[in-house]
Amino acid sequence: MGKDTFSITTEKSWFSRIGNAFKGILAGILMVLLSLGLLFWNEGRAVERYKTLVEGGGKVLSIDRDHVSPENDGKLVHISGKPETEEVLTDPDFGVSASAIKLIRHVEMYQWQESRRTKKKKKLGGGEETVTTYSYSQEWSGRLIDSRGFQQQNGHENPETMVYRPKTVMASHVRLGAFTLPQSLLTRLGNKVPFTVPADAEPKGTAAGSIRQGNGFYLGGDPSHPEIGDMRISFSVVLPTEISIVARQTGSTFKPYHTVAGGNIELLETGIHTADSMFSKARQSNTILTWMLRFAGFFLMTVGLSMILSPLVVLADVVPMIGSIIGAGTTVIAALFSAVLSCVTIGIAWLFYRPMLGFTVLGAAFLIGVLLFRRIRGSEPVMPPPVPPEEPPPVP
Known part of the structure; x- marks a missing residue:
């Protein structure tokens, strides 16, 4: 480095x-x-x-996830369980597939990073002397660093683009019992875990000739001696796990609940939680x-x-x-x-x-x-x- x-x-x-x-x-x-x-x-x-939250806490109803009751349509409901999906998510650029709710591609590129440190010194007569120290180091970063704004560009040039960017593939149809989860709730699902790339997965296009490293790929020469522009690709997934939701029942799905107070309620927590504990955490x-x-x-x-x-x-x-x-x-x-x-x-x-x-x-x-x-x-x-x-x- x-x-x-x-x-x-x-x-x-x-x-x-x-x-x-x-x-x-x-x-x-x-x-x-x-x-x-x-x-x-x-x-x-x-x-x-x-x-x-006070209004919602007084109106929320806990419902059975395995049965859609039309009389609860439009009401604020609480539901818990493990979401399920039959979809197989694929990242076509690297030939990676997984049965999950989310498939997340993580991308890092070896780049120059500029940091600065400023020290000011007052002088007799009211003047001021400023010494600005610029440091340049080679680091792995998940974002593209624009070296055109560096104080000293010569010798610290970064690639102008990243061949691959971070990417998230999300299942389009996820069930929770008899209900279907909307995208607004799916995007908030976390608890991602590392995903081991299958042995038969092969990079596509410009990634041909890359090196398998850990759970992903290394795009470059020698992983032990990285050079500017080298890339590391890894993957993680969000698997079905127990969740709790408080939202408005709309048919067989959920939407934010609009209260008389003027706010919206759409709560999601990982794990099995009562409605009271979810509202308590929201107030905190x-x-x-x-x-x-x-x-x-x-x-x-x-x-x-x-x-x-x-x-x-x-x-x-x-x-x-x-x-x-x-x-x-x-x-x-x-x-x-x-x-x-x-x-x-x-x-x-x-x-x-x-x-x-x-x-x-x-x-x-x-x-x-x-x-x-x-x-x-x-x-x-x-x-x-x-x-x-x-x-x-x-x-x-």
């Missing part, structure tokens, strides 16, 4: 940096607005999903996603506010030590104000969806704001009271 490295050093003047900082204010404002929209939308999404997933998006909105807002305050840092960078202190202070201020604005945004959103919680969140934001204001006031120097002028001694 080859690897080489080189560095490029660039410098920016103080005037160039201050100009870029002021230009970044607009980008910072846009990031703050985007974070506000994300936070507000996320609360609405979370409430809708919560109400959807909704909570996790909600907090992830909250932190994402908070982080985005912090970055945006830091960009708005960045001209102060650059102005102070005339003396690098002072600039570093100011930079740390602006980051803390940006994070504190982001916490306040995030709580306010979430509280306002909850006022639309759950007023009681909305007032609670707004109260927490108000408390944080008061503490922040007191801390800022406490950091101001206290001026001593004025000393009254001395009165002249009485004239005897």
Whole structure:
């Protein structure tokens, strides 16, 4: 595996940096607005999903997979069992066939990969020196890496195309008892396992002359000494296994169930699970996603506010030590104000969806704001009271 490295050093003047900082204010404002929209939308999404799952949990019916009951048509149903198919899936490019729900072709190509590492150093007077180190290594990758965007293209050229791409062949007719599974559910089936290519399988077309390696094929010269453009092909399958589904019964198949709350329900889990446990897990997933998006909105807002305050840092960078202190202070201020604005945004959103919680969140934001204001006031120097002028001694 080859690897080489080189560095490029660039410098920016103080005037160039201050100009870029002021230009970044607009980008910072846009990031703050985007974070506000994300936070507000996320609360609405979370409430809708919560109400959807609560509504679905109160309506779901567990049904017999071996009998299609017309009276359940259009209702939210729960069903468990092992799906079955009689189809034999084939990858014609490599002559590989398997009796499975999915046949997946995995493709890797040996290519150049560029990575970069940047180190910045502030200089007296406000300038900045940036050293960017580019490293090139030869690695196996499942995607085509475009070397035309490399900083140093000469000697690091990758093929412009991949002769073979990853591919998934899926059964078109899969039964679960008396029901047929739709493609929307089949695509979500996982638990893939490695598939051993039969001994009589032979590559087709340009793959002729390839080498059998492990459970697949090696397209190239010597597998122990790969060269740029060599490819590794392997396969995996998704076999029938026990699953549980919650969805709307439509004839002898299933579709997403649309709730009065406005959301859709189409749940699938590997293994035998009760409807209650599936809804419980779905609510947990909704909570996790909600907090992830909250932190994402908070982080985005912090970055945006830091960009708005960045001209102060650059102005102070005339003396690098002072600039570093100011930079740390602006980051803390940006994070504190982001916490306040995030709580306010979430509280306002909850006022639309759950007023009681909305007032609670707004109260927490108000408390944080008061503490922040007191801390800022406490950091101001206290001026001593004025000393009254001395009165002249009485004239005897």
